Amino acid sequence: xxxxxxxxxxxxxxxxxxxxxxxxxxxxxxxxxxxxxxxxxxxxxxxxxxxxxxxxxxxxxxxxxxxxxxxxxxxxxxxxxxxxxxxxxxxxxxxxxxxxxxxxxxxxxxxxxxxxxxxxxxxxxxxxxxxxxxxxxxxxxxxxxxxxxxxxxxxxxxxxxxxxxxxxxxxxxxxxxxxxxxxxxxxxxxxxxxxxxxxxxxxxxxxxxxxxxxxxxxxxxxxxxxxxxxxxxxxxxxxxxxxxxxxxxxxxxxxxxxxxxxxxxxxxxxxxxxxxxxxxxxxxxxxxxxxxxxxxxxxxxxxxxxxxxxxxxxxxxxxxxxxxxxxxxxxxxxxxxxxxxxxxxxxxxxxxxxxxxxxxxxxxxxxxxxxxxxxxxxxxxxxxxxxxxxxxxxxxxxxxxxxxxxxxxxxxxxxxxxxxxxxxxxxxxxxxxxxxxxxxxxxxxxxxxxxxxxxxxxxxxxxxxxxxxxxxxxxxx
Numbered sequence: 001x002x003x004x005x006x007x008x009x010x011x012x013x014x015x016x017x018x019x020x021x022x023x024x025x026x027x028x029x030x031x032x033x034x035x036x037x038x039x040x041x042x043x044x045x046x047x048x049x050x051x052x053x054x055x056x057x058x059x060x061x062x063x064x065x066x067x068x069x070x071x072x073x074x075x076x077x078x079x080x081x082x083x084x085x086x087x088x089x090x091x092x093x094x095x096x097x098x099x100x101x102x103x104x105x106x107x108x109x110x111x112x113x114x115x116x117x118x119x120x121x122x123x124x125x126x127x128x129x130x131x132x133x134x135x136x137x138x139x140x141x142x143x144x145x146x147x148x149x150x151x152x153x154x155x156x157x158x159x160x161x162x163x164x165x166x167x168x169x170x171x172x173x174x175x176x177x178x179x180x181x182x183x184x185x186x187x188x189x190x191x192x193x194x195x196x197x198x199x200x201x202x203x204x205x206x207x208x209x210x211x212x213x214x215x216x217x218x219x220x221x222x223x224x225x226x227x228x229x230x231x232x233x234x235x236x237x238x239x240x241x242x243x244x245x246x247x248x249x250x251x252x253x254x255x256x257x258x259x260x261x262x263x264x265x266x267x268x269x270x271x272x273x274x275x276x277x278x279x280x281x282x283x284x285x286x287x288x289x290x291x292x293x294x295x296x297x298x299x300x301x302x303x304x305x306x307x308x309x310x311x312x313x314x315x316x317x318x319x320x321x322x323x324x325x326x327x328x329x330x331x332x333x334x335x336x337x338x339x340x341x342x343x344x345x346x347x348x349x350x351x352x353x354x355x356x357x358x359x360x361x362x363x364x365x366x367x368x369x370x371x372x373x374x375x376x377x378x379x380x381x382x383x384x385x386x387x388x389x390x391x392x393x394x395x396x397x398x399x400x401x402x403x404x405x406x407x408x409x410x411x412x413x414x415x416x417x418x419x420x421x422x423x424x425x426x427x428x429x430x431x432x433x434x435x436x437x438x439x440x441x442x443x444x445x446x447x448x449x450x451x452x453x454x455x456x457x458x459x460x461x462x463x464x465x466x467x468x469x470x471x472x473x474x475x476x477x
Contacts, residue, residue: 028055028056028066028067028068029065029066029067029068029071030067030068030070030071031067031071032071032072032073033061033067033071033072033073034072034073034075034205035058035060035072035073035074035075035104036075036076036077036103036104037060037077037101037102037103037104038058038059038060038101038104038105038359038360039058039059039060039099039105039360039361040056040057040058040059040060040074040104040105040106040107041056041057041058041106041107041108041109041169042056042069042074042106042107042108042202043056043107043108043109043123043186043188044056044057044066044108044109044112045108045109045110045112045113045121045123045188045197046112046113047112047113047115047116047118047195048116049116049117049118050195051195051197052113052121052188052189052190052195052196052197053197053198054069054186054187054188054197054198054200055067055068055069055200056068056069056072056200056202057109058072059301059359059361063301063303063306068200069186069200069201069202070200070201070203072202072203073203073204073205074104074106074202074203074204074205075104075204075205076093076095076103076104076174076176076204076205076206076207077102077103077104078093078179078207078208079102079103080093080094080095080103081093081094081207082094085175087145087146088135088146088154088175090177091177092132092135092175092176092177092178093175093176093177093179093206093207094173094174094175095173095174095175096173097138097139097171097172097173097287097288097331098171098287098330098331098362098363098364099171099360099361099362101357101360105171106171106174107169107170107171107172108123108162108164108169108170109168109169109170110164110167110168110169110188111167111168111169111244111247111410112167112247113167114167114247115247118167118190118195119165119166119167119191120163120164120165120166120190120191120192121163121164121167121188121189121190121191122161122162122163122164122188122189122190122191123161123162123163123164123186123187123188124159124160124161124186124187124188124189125156125157125158125159125160125161125162125184125185125186126158126159126185126186126187126199127158127183127184127185128156128157128158128160128182128183128184128185129158129182129183129184130176130178130180130181130182130183130204130206131178131179131180131181131182132176132177132178132180133155133156133177134155134156134174134175134176134177134182135154135155135156135173135174135175135177136149136150136154136156136160136162136172136173136174136175137149137150137154137172137173138172138173138288139173139287139288139331140270141267141268141270141286146173149162149172150162151163163191165191165291166291168289168295168410169244169289169295169410170288170289171288171363172288176204176206178206178207179206179207179208180205180206180207181203181204181205181206182203182204182206183201183202183203183204184201184202184204185199185200185201185202186199186200186201186202187199187200235308235384235388235390235417235418235419236390236392236417236418237380237381237382237390237391237392237415237416237417237418238392238415238416238417238418239254239378239380239392239393239394239413239414239415240252240253240254240302240394240414240415240416241253241254241257241411241412241413241414242299242302242411242412242414243257243406243409243411244409244410244411244412245406245408245409245410251302251414251416254394254395254396254413255394255395256405257397257404257405257406257411258397258398258399258404258405258406259285259294259296259396259397259398259399259404259406259407259411260294260398260399260402260403260404260405260406260407261283261284261285261293261294261368261398261399261400261401261402261407262292262293262401262402262403262407263292264290264291264292264293265283265284265285265290265292265293265400266281266282266283266401267281267282267283267284268280268281268282269282269367273327273329273365273367274325274327274329274341274344274367275325275327275344275346276325276327276367276369280369281369282367282368282369283367283368283371283400283401284365284366284367284368285365285366285367286365287330287331287363287364287365288363289410291408292407292408293407293408294404294406294407294408294409294411295363295409295410295411296363296366296396296411296412296413297361297362297363297364297410297411297412297413298315298356298361298362298363298364298412298413298414299356299360299361299362299412299413299414300312300313300356300357300358300359300360300361300414300415301359301360301361301412301414302414302415302416302417304416304417304418305382305414305415305416305417306358306359307417308384308385308417308419309358309382309383309384309385309390309417310358310383310384310385311358311382311383312355312356312357312358313355313356313358313380313381313382313415314353314354314355314356314380314381314382315342315353315354315355315356315378315379315380315413316352316353316378316379316380316381317343317344317345317350317351317352317353317376317377317378318350318377318378318379318393319350319375319376319377319395320345320346320349320350320374320375320376320377321374321375322345322346322347322368322370322372322373322374322375322376322398322400323347323370323371323372323373323374324346324347324368324369324370324371324372324400325344325345325346325368325369325370326343326344326345326346326366326367326368326374326376326398327341327343327344327365327367328341328342328343328344328352328364328365328366328367329341329342329364329365329367330342330362330364330365331364331365339365340354342354342364343376343378345374345376361412366398368398368400370400371400371401371402372399372400372401373397373398373399373400373402374397374398374399374400375395375396375397376395376396376397376398377393377394377395377396378393378394378395378396378413379391379392379393380392380393380394380415382415382417384417390417392415394413396413
């Protein structure tokens with residue numbers, strides 16, 4: 001009986017360890033890191049319905065890696081410097097609205113509050129300090145001028161607030177006036193009162209300086225040979241759409257979705273957009289998220305694509321059916337150029353292709369000048385680790401001036417690599433990481449077993465000891 005009592009005490013301790021270890025294994029990373037390129041949601045806000053949590057989420061060292069903001073240095077390279085920032089008429093370091101793969105691309109994400117039934121969130125800059133001024137703003141409409149995002153104008157001061165009126169994933173223009181170190185203390189609040197987060201500290205290093213710990217994007221890292229361990233088959237590339245209207249998001253077959261561009265998408269072209277003249281009434285998906293409009297981007301961040309391919313993915317338009325003209329482009333900078341064209345389509349033909357860097361996420365503008373249904377076929381081509389190229393095609397459906405089943409929310413057109421040896425259907429969707437306020441979602445940089453793994457091992461061993469003791473006792477009797 002003494003043995004049984006001792007084992008029961010051991011099991012009780014293990015159960016307590018499990019209760020304590022579960023949250024600990026899901027904490028945000030605290031390892032120091034310098035981020036100088038790639039996609040970063042600097043202000044990532046989540047909620048469990050009882051509180052708000054603010055941290056940093058990045059896709060540089062892995063996918064959706066959640067970090068303590070205090071552990072990360074956000075590095076703005078000297079290459080970001082411009083002699084004159086259009087609209088501000090001053091020199092500075094400019095981080096653009098659309099992603100430049102050579103620079104850091106910081107934004108914010110409040111999608112993690114939707115599951116808790118929350119909506120509008122205030123991101124409050126409690127303290128801002130540095131050697132120069134900081135500006136945060138966006139672009140007005142299609143090719144328009146700069147537009148404030150803060151409650152007190154273009155310049156980011158101590159006390160400035162960015163109100164995100166609905167759950168969204170958003171990017172903006174950042175301008176730092178002078179080189180040096182900038183510090184921001186930031187907190188998140190439910191608009192109108194209610195829940196608030198802790199205050200987090202963000203550090204930015206701007207311009208020249210030592211940078212010993214920069215972590216390069218994983219796309220350029222030489223990957224180990226794994227072909228000998230895989231079954232002999234022909235991998236294929238399968239285009240998919242990541243649907244972030246649910247939490248967690250899901251990769252879905254493009255044929256399941258139709259994007260409705262209703263009244264909220266209607267606007268006027270403020271300048272010529274490809275072959276569409278200035279002043280034309282258009283229906284557009286912009287480069288920033290807008291309520292009542294589907295926000296369709298493109299990404300090369302599916303886990304299987306990162307693990308089994310290398311280099312950029314080519315997107316090429318191979319089919320177009322619709323009543324009017326379509327122009328797809330990444331908007332120009334603040335100097336009001338027409339931007340970088342991706343695809344063109346009209347009843348007379350179609351053209352265009354673009355290379356999207358590995359492990360990247362970009363939102364172009366999709367512009368249509370006539371109401372009706374459009375079907376746009378796009379071929380994606382990627383290069384496997386052995387140098388072989390694989391391709392896949394999918395058709396995207398847009399209902400301009402009407403309704404579909406994907407009329408609002410965040411979507412990304414991407415692809416997965418299927419190695420199921422001859423499968424004709426899309427592979428099972430790679431599950432998006434859970435959107436728990438304390439979960440490090442999809443972390444590729446931390447694969448070792450944590451406290452929970454050890455606790456489970458101890459629990460199993462304890463059960464084996466208990467079983468052995470029972471058998472021994474029975475035999476002794």
